[in-house]
Amino acid sequence: MAWVLAIMLFLTVLATAAGVATAAAAGAMGRELAGRATVQIATADAATRAATEQRVVDALRASRAVRAVRVVPRAELTRILGPWLGDTAGDGELPIPALIDIDLADRADALPQVRALLARIAPAAQVDRHGDAMASIGRLLTGFTVLSATLVVLMAVATAAVVILAARAGLEAHRTTIEVMHALGATDVQVARLFQRRLARDASWGALFGGVAGWLVVALAGSQIGAAGSQLLAGLSLGREGWVAIALLPVVFVLLAAIVARRAVLQALGRLP
Amino acid sequence: MLEARRGACDGDHLLARAGRRGRPCAGAEAGRGRVAGIVEFEHVGLRYGQGDEVLRDLHFALSPGEFYFLTGASGAGKTSLLKLLYLAQRPTRGIIRLFGTDVVTLPRGRMPGFRRRIGVVYQDFRLVPHLSIADNVALPLRIAGMLERDVREAVTEMLAWVGLHHRADARPATLSGGEQQRVAIARAVIGRPEILVADEPTGNVDEAMADRLMQLFAALNGLGTTVVVATHDYALLDRVQAARLLRIVDGRLQDGPPPERGQGRPIRPPAAIYRDGDGVVPL
Numbered sequence: 001m002a003w004v005l006a007i008m009l010f011l012t013v014l015a016t017a018a019g020v021a022t023a024a025a026a027g028a029m030g031r032e033l034a035g036r037a038t039v040q041i042a043t044a045d046a047a048t049r050a051a052t053e054q055r056v057v058d059a060l061r062a063s064r065a066v067r068a069v070r071v072v073p074r075a076e077l078t079r080i081l082g083p084w085l086g087d088t089a090g091d092g093e094l095p096i097p098a099l100i101d102i103d104l105a106d107r108a109d110a111l112p113q114v115r116a117l118l119a120r121i122a123p124a125a126q127v128d129r130h131g132d133a134m135a136s137i138g139r140l141l142t143g144f145t146v147l148s149a150t151l152v153v154l155m156a157v158a159t160a161a162v163v164i165l166a167a168r169a170g171l172e173a174h175r176t177t178i179e180v181m182h183a184l185g186a187t188d189v190q191v192a193r194l195f196q197r198r199l200a201r202d203a204s205w206g207a208l209f210g211g212v213a214g215w216l217v218v219a220l221a222g223s224q225i226g227a228a229g230s231q232l233l234a235g236l237s238l239g240r241e242g243w244v245a246i247a248l249l250p251v252v253f254v255l256l257a258a259i260v261a262r263r264a265v266l267q268a269l270g271r272l273p
Numbered sequence: 274m275l276e277a278r279r280g281a282c283d284g285d286h287l288l289a290r291a292g293r294r295g296r297p298c299a300g301a302e303a304g305r306g307r308v309a310g311i312v313e314f315e316h317v318g319l320r321y322g323q324g325d326e327v328l329r330d331l332h333f334a335l336s337p338g339e340f341y342f343l344t345g346a347s348g349a350g351k352t353s354l355l356k357l358l359y360l361a362q363r364p365t366r367g368i369i370r371l372f373g374t375d376v377v378t379l380p381r382g383r384m385p386g387f388r389r390r391i392g393v394v395y396q397d398f399r400l401v402p403h404l405s406i407a408d409n410v411a412l413p414l415r416i417a418g419m420l421e422r423d424v425r426e427a428v429t430e431m432l433a434w435v436g437l438h439h440r441a442d443a444r445p446a447t448l449s450g451g452e453q454q455r456v457a458i459a460r461a462v463i464g465r466p467e468i469l470v471a472d473e474p475t476g477n478v479d480e481a482m483a484d485r486l487m488q489l490f491a492a493l494n495g496l497g498t499t500v501v502v503a504t505h506d507y508a509l510l511d512r513v514q515a516a517r518l519l520r521i522v523d524g525r526l527q528d529g530p531p532p533e534r535g536q537g538r539p540i541r542p543p544a545a546i547y548r549d550g551d552g553v554v555p556l
Contacts (some may be wrong), residue, residue: 180399183359184460185389186416187382270381273363 001166001199005159005206006213009253012155013214013246017221019148020242026141033130033138035067035104037111039118040126042097052122053098059121065105065113072099159253160260163199167264170195182272192265196258203257207250218246310334310370311468311499312358317367319353327353329524331367335501337467340494342510343503345521351503352472354521358501359393359470360384372467389417392461392498394471398453400445406456407432407441413464431459435489451482458486462493469493471502475509487512 039056043049053071060066077096088094104110111129118125131138171178181191218238225236238246312335319328328350335341345351356362357369360376369376371387379387392413400409407428414424432438435455445453454474461469471490475483483506491513494500501519502509510516520527 176399177401179361180395180401181412181416182385183361183388183391183393184413184416185385185387185464187385190416273361 001162002202002205002209004162005203005253005257006208006210008155008159008162009207009210009250010214010217012152012159012253013211013249014217015148015151015155016246016249017214017218017238017242019145019152020238020245021236022141022144022148024239024242025236026138026145029134029138029141030131033134035106035110036130037102037104037114038072038128038130039100039102039114040097040128041100041122041124042095042126043124044095046093046095049095049098052125053100056118056122056125057100059117060100060102060114063113063117065107065110065117066102067105068103070101072101156256159256163203163257163260164264166202167195167199167261168268170198171265171268178269178272188266188269191269192262195265196262199261200254200258203254203261207253211250211253214249215246311337311372313368313370314357315368315370317357317364317369319350319357319362320365326365327524328357328364331526333519333526335468335499337499338494338497339499340491340513340516341499341501341519342513342516343501343519343521344505344507344510347505349521350524351505351521353524354519355393355470355472355501355503358468359391360388389413389464390467392464392466392469394454394457394461394469394474396473396476398445398457398477400453400456400460402445405442405444406437406448409445409456410459410463412460417464427463431463435459450477451479451485454478454482454486455489458489462498466498468499468501471500473504474502475504475506483509484512 039060041049041052041056043052057069057071060069074096077099081096085094102114104114111127115127118127178191222238314331314333317328317331318326320326331354343351343354353362357364360371363377367377372390374387376384376387400406401412404412410431411424411428414427415421419427428441429438432441435458437452437455437459440448440452445456448456454477458471458474461471469490474486474490478486487509490500490502494513504510510518
């Protein structure tokens with residue numbers, strides 16, 4: 001039984017780590033994107049574009065619907081577009097839209113006010129809320145979190161089932177010994193303690209191997225994600241709470257096995273005369 | 274001929290009716306009142322599942338300190354009766370009193386305490402195979418919570434008594450049938466039970482070992498233990514003097530010695546149960 005439990009715990013550690021990481025990423029993304037928008041001025045003529053940009057920046061800085069305004073430098077835009085446009089990204093004649101990042105005030109009407117303002121002073125300007133663009137990714141991450149949590153619950157149920165089956169098999173295999181012990185005056189608790197110890201020992205070995213293997217895989221995946229340098233993946237982190245959670249998993253696992261084993265054995269013994 | 278210990282009283286009321294005086298049982302009024310049996314079966318029946326009763330209307334009492342043989346053909350119900358005696362089974366009807374307590378309605382949690390007062394020797398020994406001889410014999414004491422140093426001392430003494438102190442660390446599989454039976458007896462008696470139940474204890478041993486085992490049982494009876502030996506070997510009945518007889522036929526107790534014994538030495542029947550003013554309830 002120990003190796004089956006090791007596999008169960010290994011998968012549980014992976015599912016837990018995935019759930020914690022995706023929840024952290026969704027949370028971080030949400031916090032970062034909340035109340036942020038980008039004003040895009042896509043005018044082909046550079047002079048007109050620059051004048052409009054300045055007019056919009058001044059109006060936004062004066063508006064109470066906006067907390068902060070940042071003009072995205074052209075150099076930054078060139079760097080962002082570089083992978084797609086190659087050397088032409090740096091061409092000064094290239095009509096790259098002007099982008100202005102804004103932090104909206106914490107009011108429900110902040111975005112509508114900004115849209116109304118821009119409709120007056122720069123009708124061609126577009127406002128994109130960051131949250132809208134990343135909403136589907138946020139939902140995907142949340143979906144993965146829910147899936148991971150479901151997997152953890154299913155693993156716990158499957159672990160309990162394995163322990164119950166092992167307990168029943170042990171009781172059947174030692175039926176004669178149990179009958180003798182009962183005849184000698186052993187209580188159900190005394191008999192249950194013997195099986196509980198054995199099952200807890202198996203669970204402990206399984207927890208040790210499964211837990212260590214799981215931690216190693218999670219640590220390896222974490223270092224790979226860090227090395228990728230992706231801003232999107234950077235949010236996938238366990239944090240201190242996550243590491244504590246998966247460190248405690250083997251302990252929780254062994255406790256669950258011991259409790260389930262005891263209950264299963266006592267229930268079976270309760271059927272004896 | 275082995276001498277069984279006479280009980281604290283001559284609880285044989287059939288002898289009293291025949292005009293022979295005996296010592297009154299403790300707690301019984303002269304000629305009337307309830308027999309203070311260590312075991313009392315009152316109209317006990319047992320069936321397994323939905324089948325017919327394998328034991329029918331058992332009604333008898335066992336006196337403390339006596340030696341009983343339970344005889345009957347194979348399938349007559351000896352083992353089932355013993356199972357009721359050592360609380361491995363509850364009857365489907367009737368009342369069983371052990372040590373004065375109704376054990377039929379006893380809560381399950383209180384059963385272990387009663388089981389510890391009963392020693393059982395199984396026909397197939399039922400030694401725990403992965404434990405040494407010493408650990409097998411120590412089981413009842415450890416279950417009872419005795420201190421380990423006291424357990425070791427008692428086990429050493431008991432193994433010496435059954436002549437197996439030199440095999441203390443051996444596993445049961447390495448012992449002969451007779452040796453395993455002696456270990457089983459040691460385990461059954463180390464807790465100083467008040468009742469010892471043995472199911473066909475000589476079934477798997479030779480005649481010399483059977484004699485030796487009967488000597489052990491008689492010695493235990495001499496120390497005050499009530500002994501019940503189930504056997505279909507009628508030759509054993511002659512080996513213990515003053516033993517009493519319980520004969521079971523088709524699940525019922527029958528009077529008198531088995532027909533196969535012919536004119537052999539008569540065996541005293543067990544005590545009857547009766548209540549105040551009710552007279553003797555026939556077996």
